[in-house]
Amino acid sequence: MSASVLFDAPGPKARVRNLIYSVAGSIGLVALIAWVCYRLYDKGQFAGELWDIFNYAGIRQNIFDALLSTLKVFALAGVFSLAFAVVLCVARLSDHKPVRWVAVVFIDLFRSIPLLITIFALWVGILGDMTPMWALVLGLTIYNGCVQAEVLRAGVNAVPKGQVEAAYALGLRKTQVTASVLFPQAVRSMLPSIISQLVVTLKDTSLGYIILYPELLYSARLIANNTPVGGVYPTVQTVIVFGAIYIGLCLVLAWLAKFVEQRGRRSKAGIVPTAAEQPEEVAAPGDVAKPSDVSKD
């Protein structure tokens, strides 16, 4: 149902009313923005010197290094979590009860523990000494691996049953069925959801700030604290710049998910990818994603 179904083509009265709302809404918005800008201006945050710090080669190098370390953690965590997800998903779908139960408990447990606590516990040394980077990577891997495993499982369950039966009838073994029939289709249909979860992974790398790993956010704080200009700390400026970087990165990934989804929709292979925005915040304990949850379209 598109928004336009909810209201009629406006008549003369409604047009006037909508115009009034539009004007009032615009004025309200502009006033809000103007007020924020005024407060920023009032506190001297728009002074050129404060923004000039981004012209220093050192600061630029800092931002670049921070971006690299964020991307490094993201890449490692992304790859590891996907690999881990495949393992967990296979275990979750295993024919052996004990293996299945271990996977269920593991997935449920780590999906319900706050990611920050996992990362922090790893950092303070529950599993022995660990650099902040590996604590972050490992924490992200465990959490996102669990979420991606459930996404994959929903994809596997969405593959029509007849295909598995046909594969068995042809004499394929279970490994072959999983590897050559189920997973390729599951990955393909779940690709948009997988990428959306990667956006979450990217956002969660910012938790490195709390365990003092020098990624983007931590560097933002360092820059803000170490380059006072005339006694003023450029917190606002760095937050705006680094926020823009984060939003840019996430939007690129989200756009990729949308693109993959639309491309899949055009294809004639008969595997319909899920809507890109589904698993943004999958989190429920004991909430087992049913295939019907994910494959509604």
Next chain:
Amino acid sequence: MNVLLDNLALFREGFLGTLWLTVVSALLALVLGLVIAGFRVSPVPPLRIFGTLWVNVLRNTPLTLLFLVAFFVVPKVLFPGVDSFILAVCACGFYTSSFVAEAVRSGINTVPMGQAEAARAIGMTFTQTMRIVVLPQATRTVVPPMSSIFIALTKNTAIAGAFDNVDLFNIQKTLSNDGYDIAVIFVWITLGYLIITYAINGLFRLLENRLEVAR
């Protein structure tokens, strides 16, 4: 076991801190999310643009960055001297409101088109259509994703603890300074979070069963 019994008061304070923060920011997120979702389907273009911007910006910003803004920029520039709890509620609530708005909007989209058309045909206004016809039906599809959103919110409040808001995550600092075994501390803290998340899960199961109708 001693860690819990010796510090029962501290654990209680932390648990209530997390619970309180979760409940208040959930309410804020719910109200704001509904309003923003309303904006996004409304006939007024500036409000639609505002809703879209709100959702896209907040959903693509890491929560830690929002906390940074809330704790270091807002008190400095906009509202000096605000309580850290209110700042934490704002950060969590605003962030979650964008997810609520999206869930509500997709819930609205699942209500069959004919319903809204019928409502319009009998002369209901936009507000009436939404309030009497569309939203009550959207509620049913929105409840399951909403439970995931609020559970995620509970987990996200841990970040507030890292910014010196008193909650379950925050008390580990005091406890590890007192020299207790870090692994045991985390077991109890995790248990605290599990209690809240499972309670939310159960509550929403109940709600789902209540709202369920034979179709």
